[in-house]
Amino acid sequence: MASVFVPHTTAGLTINENADPNVRKDILSALEKMAPSTGDYKHAEGNSHAHIKASLVGSSVRVFVETAQIMLGTWQGIFLCEFDGPRTRNVLVRITPS
Numbered sequence: 001m002a003s004v005f006v007p008h009t010t011a012g013l014t015i016n017e018n019a020d021p022n023v024r025k026d027i028l029s030a031l032e033k034m035a036p037s038t039g040d041y042k043h044a045e046g047n048s049h050a051h052i053k054a055s056l057v058g059s060s061v062r063v064f065v066e067t068a069q070i071m072l073g074t075w076q077g078i079f080l081c082e083f084d085g086p087r088t089r090n091v092l093v094r095i096t097p098s
Contacts, residue, residue, distance in 0.1 A: 002070060005060040005092045010050035010084035012057030013091075018077025031056065031083075050084035057081050065095060 006013050017023040031053045041048035061078060064071040072078070080091060 001096050002063050002065045003060060003094045003096070004063070004078060005094075006080060006089060007059070007092065008054070008087075008089055010047055010054050011087075011089055012054045012059055012081040012083070013061050014057050014079050014081060015061050015063070015072070015076050016079060017075045018079075019075045024079070047084045053081070053083040 004013055014027075016027065032049075034056065035049045035052035037049045039049060043051065063078070070078075080089065082089065
């Protein structure tokens with residue numbers, strides 16, 4: 001099993017379709033509607049929308065690993081979602097035996 005974690009409050013991780021780039025655009029568009037970049041937010045840094053989007057997406061994914069290969073579906077990919085950047089990010093991966 002591989003656990004992938006991003007230790008940041010304005011970035012997230014998700015698994016989704018990796019074949020059609022319009023899927024990514026649609027997801028970003030929907031998240032922007034839910035948490036617009038400009039809004040009546042109280043957070044002083046001006047990046048509340050990024051915190052909200054990161055909370056909606058989540059900060060980790062887990063995937064099966066078999067014979068040193070990540071077992072994703074045919075169309076799947078793991079995405080680092082940057083909501084307040086560009087920034088330098090850390091992504092932590094831990095492999096644990098099943």
